[in-house]
Amino acid sequence: MLDRTADRGLESRRSLPAAARDHAVLPALLLLLAALAVLSIGMGRVSIPPDRVVAILASKVFPIEPYWTSSEELIVLNVRLPRIGAAIMVGAALAAAGAAYQNLFRNPIVSPDILGVSAGAGFGASLAVMC
Numbered sequence: 001m002l003d004r005t006a007d008r009g010l011e012s013r014r015s016l017p018a019a020a021r022d023h024a025v026l027p028a029l030l031l032l033l034a035a036l037a038v039l040s041i042g043m044g045r046v047s048i049p050p051d052r053v054v055a056i057l058a059s060k061v062f063p064i065e066p067y068w069t070s071s072e073e074l075i076v077l078n079v080r081l082p083r084i085g086a087a088i089m090v091g092a093a094l095a096a097a098g099a100a101y102q103n104l105f106r107n108p109i110v111s112p113d114i115l116g117v118s119a120g121a122g123f124g125a126s127l128a129v130m131c
Contacts, residue, residue, distance in 0.1 A: 037088065041080045048072055057081075 038057075042048040048056075052068050056076045059066060066073070101110045112118050 033088070037084050041076055041084055044075075044080065046072070046075055048076060 038050050038053050042050050042053045048068075052072065053076055055064055056068060056073050058064055059073075060077075101112065101114075102108055104110075105114065112121075
């Protein structure tokens, strides 16, 4: 018969690399989010290269000699950056709401239909269209 304490020790040693990988996931995802945000700020009717987008954003923190036009700076700071920021915040709020549902019901595949959230959202959308 196998000793259960020895098995637990093996399981904890096997899970250490997985735990180390989990700690590396969040910084990697944040880096990916920042890179995609810079790329999406540069896309649009007026295309702005990523190095110029980074320079425009960095110029608000560091003293950088501008090599971009004032219209590019206006587009980046007043039009595209607020939209990307709002999209990131809405995505984070939806992710937090989904995680709260999963934690509340202790079910990883829970849907918003359980408490009638989908019906309430549909009613709110139809009310907004009517007004």
